[in-house]
Amino acid sequence: MSSLIEQELEARGVAQVIVILKSQGAAAGIETVSGARSGAGVAAMAAVADSRPSLASCFVSSALSLNSQIAGSGLRDASMFGEVAAAAGVATSKPLKDRRKAPPPVRYYPNLGVLLGTVDQTGLASLSNDDRVAQVTGAPPISPIWPERVAAATLKETVTWGLKALKAPQFWDQGVKGRGIRVGHLDTGVDGKHPALKAAIADFAEFDTLGTLTNPSPAPHDTGEHGSHTAGTIAGRPVKGRNIGVAPEADLVSALVIEGGNVVARVLGGMDWALGKGIRILSMSLGFRGWWNNFIPIIEILRSKNVLPVIAVGNEGPGTSRSPGNYPNVVSVGAADEQRLIANFSSSQKFARTDDALVPDLVGPGVAIVSSTPGGKYKEMDGTSMATPHIAGLAALLMQAAPNATANEVEAAIFKACKRGPNMAEDRANRGFPDGMVAYEHLTGTKFPTGKPKGKPVPTKKKAGAAASKKSTAKKSSKK
């Protein structure tokens, strides 16, 4: 059995599998029993007599399956369903509208002599022992290669839409801008000369392939533009009265850990270093496709040190996610647009676990986001990578406003402040989109102040965290 199947079964209780048949006739039972979809040539095979149990009985029609995810996603076109078929060299013959009604337990590709479906442990064992089956392998994640969605932009608005949506300016009016809060930022680096960023970078480091700190440490720089963009959204300073940063007085502890993006020790080196720099939040707009559980103990360590990990769920659409953004112990962030519609690309996935089964936990501003890029420029980008630093910045505002609050309490307050709009399906948005002022009220137990502050930042009458104690509490209440 392939390790991919083992990992999927461990994580979700079911796994997508590709079954290679010994002969095409072996699939006759599929058509007979399930009546499920098949391509040309199956009608003839259906006539083949076979008294053995159908192979279709080995598959499950699970709510966790890829097909079910797609059926419930509301996708109108270019769905991953079509891509699955395309990947297997089979044209999808029925309109998607019909396909959505009843997700099939198994799909048959007659020209290939291959079945694709979802199995549980029992089904997998049955398939593996069936003499009609030549091989059972894991179905690799569907990985479309998206072109960059980047557009040059100028700062037209004094405040970007994402900042307004989170109510960041209302915090600023109270003198709360993230001052004194250190936010870990692991990315492609950050342009230290950008006018919006140079004062935001408290510390910068670069790591080699074994996670060793490059010495001497170079000046802050970006190997691409992703890192400068995400950094600007967290803590970019105002330039000529125009704002891109949610927490424009927070301090960035920024590590350059990705170029190729596939070296684990570089990321760990960055995390280890940032922890030593006293971060309260870790913003990571990166992750491995699918379920990769090796970072779970690392994230547990961050939580034990009162650090809030805020991590992107991925840009591959419904039925997908990335690790560690799909772990139960992180704030998993998806993307929405200005109209509070879930971005088509935003990943979402259900897992077979009792704790935090659905990812993302929430959605943030992730479409048409203007932020800083190297060379003193600004660009508009889409992605859960853009939504994640918005939520990290919001956490920084809340941590300044309630300095005694723990990471768990801030997380719970953000979760409780989320609301799903009329066009947000729960399986795509989970708790929905957060309101910063409501999060403040949950965190402190007091109304959000109005009017000008008198000397000190937002007064907190009640002990921080009084209204928001545990992540589990927030989950239950937010789903009511």
Added chain:
Amino acid sequence: MPRKRIDPKLATRLKAAADSVEAVFTLQPPAAAVVAEPEETKRLVAQAVERVTKQLGYGPEQMNVFSNLGAFAIRADSKFLGELAKQPEIKVAMANEQESSMVIEAPKKETAKKK
């Protein structure tokens, strides 16, 4: 004995590799704690590596301890890493270089907005 997990990619690489391999290991946490203190992490790593060094008669090429995370990265030959993975201090062993990338590419504009 606490459960140990070996990344399948590392297992495959150790079987196939003739030259040195890079791996990342996390340590079993101490009882009632999520992670050992930084100094204890360094001691446990040194203890495990020295044990294997004595057993095989040679050591690793290079290593780096993440003392805040209870983890370390190491470059050594495949036999050394295979033995190291068996040591009681180790909780997870994974390949340092993964096949896929952690970079999340931006989507194209046409797919950006939808309910």
